[in-house]
Amino acid sequence: MAGEPQADCLFCKIVAGDVPATVVRETDTTVAFRDINPQAPTHVLVIPRAHHPNAAALAEAAPDVLAVMMREAREIAAGDGIEGTGYRVVFNTGSGAGQTVFHVHAHVLGGRGLEWPPG
Template identity: 45%
Template sequence: MDCIFCKIVEGTIPSTKVYEDDRVLGFLDIRPSAPVHVLIIPKKHIPSVTEAEGEDFSLIGDMHRVAQQIAKEKGVAESGYRLLSNSGPDSGQEVFHLHLHLLGGEKLGSVNG
């Protein structure tokens, strides 16, 4: 498989990990869009939320639990943070491995258009 996030999970591409358990990995984005920008991924390859099925939904719940924990550890839980997940090419998804962007550390602009 030629998935950059799978290679990060395998350890063949380095990353700055901020969280890891047997199902979920959190690491710093190499092109941050905010002072705090962490990517949270399942270790299982799921291309996007559109392809999730069955047990994958408990894994997505785990990703959100991890996001909550990281937000607290990074000091953005109280001031606020954004969780973003793109699904499909028209959304701007660049890496086709399900992931959450946790963004915070500054006042973020509106996404309401």
């Protein structure tokens, strides 16, 4: 069920403190931590504390939390010194788009050129 912790969810385990992560920011509704396989000098994941499988589900159930996630992405960019040079916020929704953990998360990427299309 959306919002409820899922026993088999890696990110729910990080929220609970059962799996370690390098946390960089926390709010009442979100946790942000460094990606263990960074694709850029700044690569931080922002997740809601409540379990929602993807960005679309979160937007439907709790759009205010989605807004907090975006605000946190900007705060992370500012804290890492990349707000002025640019950064990317990516939500992968579904396995065909590269989502591998089905707990919504925003990738905050920056600190190197991020040309489009990626690759």
